Amino acid sequence: MGNRISRHKKSKSSTSQSSLSNTARLPTKRENKSSLSSFNDRPSITRGESEREKLVEVLQTSRVIDGRVFQMANERYLIPCDDQEKNRLQMQHDLMKEIWKGNFSSPIHEKLKKGGIRVLDTGCGTGTWTLDMANKYPVSTFLGVDIIEMFPTNMRPPNAGFLQYNILNGLPFPNETFDFVYQRFLWAAFTQKQWIQLIDDFRRVTKTDGWIELMEFDVEIYNPGPIAKKLSDAVQKHLTSNGINPKIRSRIPKIMANTNNLESIQTLETITPLGNWRQTPQGIKALKDIAATLKSLQVALKAVLGVDNYEYKEMLEQFIIEGSKYRMYIKTFRFLARKQEYFD
Template sequence: MSQENTPSSGSDNSGATKNAADFSYAEGRRYHGESESPYPLPNDMTEINRLDTQHYLLQNLTGKSYHAPIDNPKRVLDIGTGTGIWMREMSEKLPESEFLGLDIVPRPADVSFAQNCHFEAANILKGIPRPDNHFDFVFGRLLFTGIPEQSWAFYAKECARVCAPGGWVEMMELNARICDGGKFGDRFSDLMIAALAKRGVASETVDVIENYMQDAGLVDIRVEEFKMPLGNWGDRLGTLFWENAIMVAKGMIPMYVAALGIPADELRQELKEIDEGVQQHRAYVTVRVVCGRKS
C-alpha cells in the first residue's frame, strides 16, 4: 500500500501503530496481549480462516452484506475488522467510498487492501480514534465477547459520536445461548457464559442493543433477527455453522481453563461429547441485526 493510502492518524503500511497489541500464546495458539480487552479468541492463521468462513456463512444466512439503508456513504468504519474481508468486499461495491478498518491487533501481513481501504490497530474500548460526525456508516459485528457489560453504553455512544448526521450505525451480534440443543447445548452455553462473566462480559447485553443505541441518541432503530442453525439438521449451512462454533469453543479453551479452573484435557473431551450430542437436536442461536440513524 503506497504512502498516500496510509491513514492520516499515523499508522504505517502494515496497519501497526503504537497502540498495536503484543501477542501471547497458549495451547499452541496465538492471542492478543492487550490487557485492557477481554476478547478471548486467537489471532493466528487458523482463526483467520475461521473468520473468513464465518463471513460467508453470515452473508448466506441473512442474504445481505449490510442491512442499514445507506446510499453511497462517503466514509465507512468497520469496527473489529478482523481479516478485513467485509471491508475489502464492500470497497469493491462502493468504490467511491473511503473505508477504515479498526482492530485490536495489526492486520495480517499478507492481506492487501484496495486504494480506498485503510487499516488501523486500536482498542475501541478506549474510544474510536476519529472526530465527531466523521463516518456516514459505522459497522460492527460479533464483538460481544470483547465488550464488557459496563462498556456497552460507552461503545454505543462512541459509534453514535463518530457517525455523521443522517448516517447509520449497524451492529450484528448473537448471544451465547444455544436454543433447542438439549443438555449438550445447555452445557456448551453454560461454559461460555460462565467464563465470559469472569471477564466482565454478559452475553445477554446483545438482546438489548437497541436500548443502548436509543440511549446514545440514535433514532429510527430497526431490528432484524435470524435463526442460525447448528448441526446437520440445518443442511450444509447448519453443519458449517456448528463446525465454526466448535472452533470458537476450542479457541477459548485457555479462557475456560483460567476462568473456570477446568483442565484443558477435560475440556477437549467435553467438547467432543457436546459436538456429538448437539447433532441429535435442532439447535440454533439467534443473530440480531440492529440499525440506528443519527439525526
C-alpha cells in the same frame, strides 16, 4: 425472523464540522494517535526484513497459551489472534453473509453504489468484511480498526485502509466523519458500561442521516444437548466473571434508545440450525463455526469446566454429534439506528 422498529426524540449533542479530507488519513506509529495519514503508507513486514523483529513485536503485544496466540491489550477478550483464528473468522464471515443474504441490513446500498460514502468497521479483525465491501463498492471508502494487527498490510484495494487502535480509548476521528459505522461479534470484549460509551462514540463520528449497525450473537444455544448446555453455561460464567454481560444483545436496543440523536432503531433476528436436521448447508456450516468458536475459547472454558485438553476435545466432538440429535439452533441479531438531525 423478528423485526422491531422504534423511534425516540433525543436531546441536542454537540458536533464538529471537521471531517476527513478527500484523501483518507491514518495514524502512523510515530504520529499522535488522533492524527491521520494515508491509507497506504503503513509499512509492512517483507521477506527482506528480519523475522526476529516481527517475533519481538508479537511477543511485546501478545502471549502464547497452549500453543495459541492471544493479544494482551484487552485481557478480558480471551479469543486468539493467530492464523487458526484468521481461518475461523473467514469461515464465519462467509457463513453470516450467506445466512443474512448480504453484509449489512442498513438502507445504504444505493448511496454506497453511487459513491463518496465513508464507512468505519470497528473491531475489524482480519479485515474480511472491510475488504469484501471495498471490492463491491469501489467508489466508496472503507476503514477497518482493530486493537491488534490481524488485517492485511498490503495487497488491498485502494479504497480500503486499516488502523491498529484500541477503540476503548475513544475513536480518533472528528465528529460527523462517517456515513456508516459497522461492528460485528464483539460480545466477549466489552463491559456494559463500555458498550454505552462506544455506542455514543459511534453516534458522535456518524454523520447526520448516517447509520450505525451492530451485529451480535446470542451466546445461548437453543435446544442444547447435555454437553452443549455445559459449554454454553461455561461461556456465560466466563463472561460474567470478567464483568461482561453475556446477554448484552438484549441490552443494545435500549442503549441505542438512550443515546442522543439516534432514531429508527431496529432489531433484526435470524435463527440458524446447528447440524443437518433441517438439511440445509447453512446448518452444517453453522455447527462447524460454533465448534470452531468453542475451540478458540478452549483456554478460558477448560478452566471453568475443570477439564484438561483431551477432555475438552472429547466435549467438542460430542457437541458436534448433539447438533442434529437435539435439533440445536442459534440466533444472530443486527441492531440498526439512524443518526437524526436535532431540532429545538
